[in-house]
Amino acid sequence: MNLDESPDERAFRAEVQAWMRAHxxxxxxxxxxxxxxxxxxxxxxxAKHWEQALAAAGWVGIGWPRAAGGAGFSPGRQVIFHxxxxxxxxxGRLGHIGEQLxxxxxxxxxxxxxxxxxxxxxxxxxxxxxxxxxxxSAGSDLANVRTRARRxxxxxxxxxxxxxxxxxxxxxxxxxxxxxxxxxGSTRHHGLTLLLVPLRQSGISIRPIRQMTGSAExxxxxxxxxxxxxxxxxxxxxxxxxxxxxxxxxxxGVSTLxxxxxxxxxLELLIAAARANGAARDPVxxxxxxxxxxxxxxxxxxxxRVLGADNGAMPREAWTAKYAWSNWRRDLGxxxxxxxxxxxxVVDGNADHARLQQLWLGSRADTIYAGTNEIQLxxxxxxALGMPR
Numbered sequence: 393m394n395l396d397e398s399p400d401e402r403a404f405r406a407e408v409q410a411w412m413r414a415h416x417x418x419x420x421x422x423x424x425x426x427x428x429x430x431x432x433x434x435x436x437x438x439a440k441h442w443e444q445a446l447a448a449a450g451w452v453g454i455g456w457p458r459a460a461g462g463a464g465f466s467p468g469r470q471v472i473f474h475x476x477x478x479x480x481x482x483x484g485r486l487g488h489i490g491e492q493l494x495x496x497x498x499x500x501x502x503x504x505x506x507x508x509x510x511x512x513x514x515x516x517x518x519x520x521x522x523x524x525x526x527x528x529s530a531g532s533d534l535a536n537v538r539t540r541a542r543r544x545x546x547x548x549x550x551x552x553x554x555x556x557x558x559x560x561x562x563x564x565x566x567x568x569x570x571x572x573x574x575x576x577g578s579t580r581h582h583g584l585t586l587l588l589v590p591l592r593q594s595g596i597s598i599r600p601i602r603q604m605t606g607s608a609e610x611x612x613x614x615x616x617x618x619x620x621x622x623x624x625x626x627x628x629x630x631x632x633x634x635x636x637x638x639x640x641x642x643x644x645g646v647s648t649l650x651x652x653x654x655x656x657x658x659l660e661l662l663i664a665a666a667r668a669n670g671a672a673r674d675p676v677x678x679x680x681x682x683x684x685x686x687x688x689x690x691x692x693x694x695x696x697r698v699l700g701a702d703n704g705a706m707p708r709e710a711w712t713a714k715y716a717w718s719n720w721r722r723d724l725g726x727x728x729x730x731x732x733x734x735x736x737x738v739v740d741g742n743a744d745h746a747r748l749q750q751l752w753l754g755s756r757a758d759t760i761y762a763g764t765n766e767i768q769l770x771x772x773x774x775x776a777l778g779m780p781r
Contacts, residue, residue, distance in 0.1 A: 397468070405472045412480030415445060425657075425747075428484030429561055429609045436486070436564050443487045443517035451477075452491055453515045460499050460507065461515050467699050474650030478657060486564060490514040490521035494569055497639040501627045510567075510588070522562040522591065524570035524613060525636070527555060534571070535580040535633070539615065541572035541587060548622035550574075550587055552595075552615045558761060562598050562611040565591055570615070571636050574629055584632035586639075588624040595619060603753075641710075648695050648713065655688055655721060658751050661744055662728050671731045680727055687720055708776035715768040718758035725755030 397405070416424055420442055426434050446452050455470045456462020465473070485491070495514050498507050513519030529536055539554025552572055562568065568589050575583030591598070595618035600608035627635035663681060666672040672681070691713075698710045728748040729736040735745055736752070759765045773779040 397472075401468055401472060404469055405476055408473050408476040409480060411449060411451075412476065412482065415449075416481055420445070423483040424481040426483040427654075428486070429564060429607070431484070431607070434483075439483060439486050440517065440520075440564075442483065443485070447515060447517040452487065452517060453495065453511075456495060456499060456511075456515075460495075461511055471649045471696075471699070475653045478650050478653035486520055486561065487514065487517055489523055489560070489565075490519065490567075493523065493639055493642050494521050496642045497626060497635060501635050501638065503623070505623065506588070506626070513566075519567065520561070520565045522559050522565040522568040522611075522613070524556040524559060524568045524589070526558045528557055534636070537571055537573055537584060539570065539572040541570075541574045541585055543622070544619075549619045550585075550589075550622065550625070552587065552589065552618045552620070554615050556613040556615070557610075558601070559598075559611045559613045560609060562591065562613050563600060563608075567591060568613065569626065569639075571632055574632075578630075581633035583630050584636070585629045586626040586632040586635045587620055588626060589615075589618060589620040593618060648717075649692065649699075651717070652688065652692050652695065655691075655717070655724070658721075658724060658728075658747075659684060659688060661747055661751075662724065662731055665728075665744060665748060666731045669731070669733070669735070671733065677727075677731060680730075684720070684724055684727060691717055691720060711768075711772045711776040714762060715765060715772065718768075719765070721751075721758050722755045725752040728752055 420438065422435060423438060423442055426439075428434060428439075429436060443452070450463060451473065453460075453462035454465045454473055455467075456464070458464040491514055495511060498510060502510075510519070514521070524539075525534055525537075527536075527538060529538060539552065539556065541550050541552045543549070544551050552570060554572065556568075556570065559568070568591050570587045570589050571584055572587055573583055574585040578584070589596075591613075595616055597614045597616070599612040599614070601610045601612060602608050603610065626632075659681075662684075663672070666677065666681060671677050694709065694716070695713065698707055698713065729752045732745060732748055735742075736749060739746070739749075763771070774781060
């Protein structure tokens, strides 16, 4: 990954900036800076309209190959788009799970019929997806999945029973990919199948989980005889663990640079608050802010190094990413409250204070969801360093 942008890349950065200025206004202005359905006042219908505006402009599927209906952008251009999208105030993407996680997995592991059926809806911003991995007894330990899937002896359909939890934005999604145990007597990562399941059916109920932030972006999903077509298994039946791990690998892709641009925005809000209330004059707080800025730069260079790997497989350095950024953001939340001081303890009508309070509350979960710190350290030891279990 070359850190020096070419003239064409600089021109592309200016193009993205100009498009964001021209389009994220008027009817879309209320979405500016909203993280997603967890943000108070987030308008889901407007967010879906925004997704379709992005699609019409060619900003969805930018990293997909052209043969799959994408733009085939280089990693460098993808990084530029994600960074400028966040800098321009772009809202959290309702289509993220479909575009960034499922679509690449479909392209690599799906059948031509599955690709033809699902990629156009994702690309157009008209179909939305949720991820059905975690369970009450299988959160960080994904291999402990208990959700069951069996074949209907008459129709050949898959019939699914179980429960998924912490399912982001399921209440707004049309489909869910579900990791389920499909072989009787199988254990751990054996005998699992990844199924593509319609959410709007009588066999599925969705229950929002209210968080301490007041929002409910996560959900419990109950599958009680839920059904999906016989052909809608991604990869071979019983080989779902391999496909599920490939899908998780895409979480460490180019969009991580967009995530870091959002972190930069949060850090800038914190710095502005420190300057406004005088906290920046405190030498200890000033040093902590400087350290946070340097650490964020390190995260960015690390992500660029991972993206620059040319061996086709996920490099072992990528396994450290989630552990690194989640701890960094947790500490940033703590720093935000120290900068705010007593103002952080009250609701005072200041929108910037509210954003920093949301950062504090939300960042408490960063080292827990998508694999706890303890699980991340196990993954680093086993998969990056090759140590025994």
